[in-house]
């Protein structure tokens with residue numbers, strides 16, 4: 001099953017890469033640099049959030065052509081967040097996806113404009129997608145918009161920047177992980193569920209799975225920050241920054257990792273055998289090396 005999920009990941013990655021390249025085709029020479037900066041940061045990711053949208057969609061037999069645009073939109077928001085996260089007044093990182101961070105190549109001013117343009121494009125794509133009902137498009141746009149505001153990335157980033165170093169306690173790290181990482185996983189899952197016309201119980205199950213697997217994904221990210229190989233991980237490793245592993249220790253962090261994975265999988269019981277692919281995906285996420 002692990003080989004199958006890796007092949008599937010590759011397949012979705014190719015489709016999403018192509019869709020994003022098309023969306024970022026530019027015809028105006030005046031803003032060529034803005035498009036170049038945006039395109040620079042939208043390539044090369046693992047695309048795990050897009051794949052998650054597909055896997056949830058598959059549970060409900062949503063046709064692939066309905067999933068491609070929203071899954072790509074999620075990846076645009078994710079790319080925008082990585083550009084912002086690397087800026088000198090945020091995490092001040094020089095390396096991302098194995099190459100210099102966006103602002104290192106294009107400058108902070110352009111990087112910020114590209115990031116904003118990507119977020120805008122993501123919402124536009126979903127709202128203007130053909131072949132999806134108005135109701136579904138509005139619901140997906142609402143989910144996406146919520147994922148990076150006061151209830152998502154911006155909130156998690158704020159607490160990370162302003163409070164983590166001062167007030168190092170479990171609840172705060174938990175909040176950061178939920179908002180900075182799990183929120184976008186949750187949006188990815190909810191989009192698949194909206195298109196699949198999930199009922200309330202199924203929506204709750206996807207939401208619970210996403211929150212827990214998103215948290216586990218962030219613990220793994222923190223483990224890689226402490227013990228990963230920069231050449232493999234492809235981004236600046238934050239050895240000196242407080243994170244979950246530093247708070248509880250490596251051994252306990254691994255226990256938490258498996259505990260969150262277990263809770264995530266428990267949430268899937270409502271789907272019975274249809275949860276097989278997502279279970280394999282969860283396994284892949286917590287054993288990743290980059």
Ligand code: GRG
Nearest residue numbers: 045046081082084085148153154157180181221
């Ligand atoms: C308004 C979009 C927006 C953001 C403002 C900067 C910011 C607030 C939030 C930062 C959020 C952030 C970068 C969280 C880290 C999440 C994380 C674990 C990223 C790594 O994800 P991978 O491993 O990366 O999926 P790839 O490169 O494979 O896509």
